[in-house]
Amino acid sequence: MEKSTKDKILDAALDLMATSGYSGASMRKIASKVGIRESAIYNHFKNKEAIFEEIVRKLFVTAFDDFFKNHPPQIEAIKGKKYLKEFVAAYKLVAFDPKHEKLFRIILIETMHNQKVRKLFLDRFFSRDIKDLSMAFFFMMQHSLIRQEDPHLLAYEFLAPLFSLRLELTLLRMEHEGTTALSTKFERHVDFFWEGIAISSPQA
Amino acid sequence: MEKSTKDKILDAALDLMATSGYSGASMRKIASKVGIRESAIYNHFKNKEAIFEEIVRKLFVTAFDDFFKNHPPQIEAIKGKKYLKEFVAAYKLVAFDPKHEKLFRIILIETMHNQKVRKLFLDRFFSRDIKDLSMAFFFMMQHSLIRQEDPHLLAYEFLAPLFSLRLELTLLRMEHEGTTALSTKFERHVDFFWEGIAISSPQA
DNA sequence: GTCTATACACTGATAGAC
DNA sequence: GTCTATCAGTGTATAGAC
Numbered sequence: 001m002e003k004s005t006k007d008k009i010l011d012a013a014l015d016l017m018a019t020s021g022y023s024g025a026s027m028r029k030i031a032s033k034v035g036i037r038e039s040a041i042y043n044h045f046k047n048k049e050a051i052f053e054e055i056v057r058k059l060f061v062t063a064f065d066d067f068f069k070n071h072p073p074q075i076e077a078i079k080g081k082k083y084l085k086e087f088v089a090a091y092k093l094v095a096f097d098p099k100h101e102k103l104f105r106i107i108l109i110e111t112m113h114n115q116k117v118r119k120l121f122l123d124r125f126f127s128r129d130i131k132d133l134s135m136a137f138f139f140m141m142q143h144s145l146i147r148q149e150d151p152h153l154l155a156y157e158f159l160a161p162l163f164s165l166r167l168e169l170t171l172l173r174m175e176h177e178g179t180t181a182l183s184t185k186f187e188r189h190v191d192f193f194w195e196g197i198a199i200s201s202p203q204a
Numbered sequence: 205m206e207k208s209t210k211d212k213i214l215d216a217a218l219d220l221m222a223t224s225g226y227s228g229a230s231m232r233k234i235a236s237k238v239g240i241r242e243s244a245i246y247n248h249f250k251n252k253e254a255i256f257e258e259i260v261r262k263l264f265v266t267a268f269d270d271f272f273k274n275h276p277p278q279i280e281a282i283k284g285k286k287y288l289k290e291f292v293a294a295y296k297l298v299a300f301d302p303k304h305e306k307l308f309r310i311i312l313i314e315t316m317h318n319q320k321v322r323k324l325f326l327d328r329f330f331s332r333d334i335k336d337l338s339m340a341f342f343f344m345m346q347h348s349l350i351r352q353e354d355p356h357l358l359a360y361e362f363l364a365p366l367f368s369l370r371l372e373l374t375l376l377r378m379e380h381e382g383t384t385a386l387s388t389k390f391e392r393h394v395d396f397f398w399e400g401i402a403i404s405s406p407q408a
Numbered sequence: 409g410t411c412t413a414t415a416c417a418c419t420g421a422t423a424g425a426c
Numbered sequence: 427g428t429c430t431a432t433c434a435g436t437g438t439a440t441a442g443a444c
Binding site for chain 2: 412
């Protein structure tokens with residue numbers, strides 16, 4: 001079962017892009033890696049950007065959609081802090097996974113100069129994840145696990161430091177610097193966050 | 205008093221870069237905007253990257269260094285929440301200022317493919333600002349305004365959502381979408397954050 | 409020192425033959 | 427689908443005029 005030329009192009013492009021950046025991954029290098037001429041690529045993709053849009057679309061996977069599918073807030077949010085811990089564990093798994101790390105780098109680059117990717121980025125990090133998480137906080141409030149607050153705000157406040165950590169992680173990796181010190185920060189964030197919103201003394 | 209050619213090059217480059225992105229600002233366009241030949245640019249800058257490094261270095265100003273100079277934590281942190289409000293007001297001023305917005309866009313782009321800018325970025329957003337702010341939190345703790353917590357962690361948790369808002373703001377602007385809804389989120393962040401750490405009932 | 413002229417290797421992209 | 431040939435545009439370099 002031979003891979004299609006189109007898939008070979010995508011693989012080659014992802015590889016080159018991850019190591020040499022967007023502009024470092026020239027059409028000629030991609031073509032030579034696949035074993036065809038540059039112009040042949042244009043039979044499969046409109047242009048260079050189209051290649052990376054497809055990479056992003058294919059790999060910008062539903063890492064957290066999966067989490068919410070397997071941990072539906074309506075049922076599991078009752079776990080309170082434990083639920084957040086599980087979310088962060090899933091988040092860390094993605095953040096530290098080499099393949100997703102590559103992708104995250106590409107997304108960040110492309111976000112700044114490709115409108116379609118930018119829209120994906122905005123929708124993903126500033127809408128969908130927040131919407132899913134805010135539902136969990138809503139249920140926690142209903143069960144008096146946390147104090148009354150706008151669920152949307154809570155989700156934003158919970159996710160922003162995680163995103164920040166992931167960004168820092170990516171940049172440090174690009175510098176080939178250590179990231180072990182970062183690892184514990186994820187859990188410390190949950191502890192701090194929960195401390196600020198939890199209802200410690202039971203009340204009606 | 206005529207501007208030097210070097211400054212003209214920097215101005216032209218910043219302008220082109222802000223509207224057409226890094227690769228859209230070609231050496232030929234920059235040169236023609238200044239009124240010289242491409243090759244003349246190389247009398248003033250080693251290469252294209254050197255131009256943008258200089259732009260970033262010059263404009264990546266000490267917007268928040270200024271704040272801490274005018275609002276020394278050792279003296280003013282006693283104001284507690286009011287101090288944070290003032291910081292966020294300064295932060296918003298920078299975030300919504302057109303010139304700094306341009307710069308922020310360039311920095312984000314360059315961070316992903318220029319090591320020097322990346323180092324600047326890491327130092328600025330993940331070290332210096334946090335270090336300065338953590339001192340303020342340290343003093344608030346000493347005055348029993350907030351609960352005991354790692355000042356560094358507090359600074360991180362306080363800054364991350366602000367950075368996140370600024371990023372979202374920048375991306376929305378690139379989409380020519382409205383940002384008025386974002387504006388109030390800055391203040392809501394301070395309210396939420398303070399609620400989570402403040403010592404409400406006075407205690408020794 | 410500052411500019412012009414010219415050249416080079418490389419880029420993304422297209423047209424047309426097989 | 428893939429090729430060859432070719433295009434304009436890019437960053438960069440150097441030699442030489444003023």
